[in-house]
Amino acid sequence: MKIRMTMGLAGPHYALAPGDEREFPQDEAVRLIKAGFAVPVAEVKVEHAVKPPPERRAPVRKKAAP
Numbered sequence: 001m002k003i004r005m006t007m008g009l010a011g012p013h014y015a016l017a018p019g020d021e022r023e024f025p026q027d028e029a030v031r032l033i034k035a036g037f038a039v040p041v042a043e044v045k046v047e048h049a050v051k052p053p054p055e056r057r058a059p060v061r062k063k064a065a066p
Contacts, residue, residue: 001023001024001025001026001040002021002022002023002024002029002040002041003021003024003032003033003038003039003040004019004021004040004041005017005019005020005022005037005038006037006039007036007038021041
C-alpha cells in the first residue's frame with residue numbers, strides 16, 4: 001500500500017521526511033496511518049486522449065511516358 005508521510009520516520013532500511021511517499025506492506029501501512037504518521041495515497045488512473053499516428057503509405061510512382 002502506498003502512503004504519504006505526515007511526520008518524519010527512520011528505520012534500518014529507510015529515512016522518510018514529511019511528504020515522502022513509499023510503498024509499505026498492507027499491515028504496516030495501516031499501522032502507520034492509525035498512528036497518525038501517514039495518510040493513504042489515492043492512486044488515480046488518468047486516461048489521456050491520444051491521436052493515432054497518421055497512416056503511412058508508400059509513395060505512388062507515376063509511369064514514365066515512352
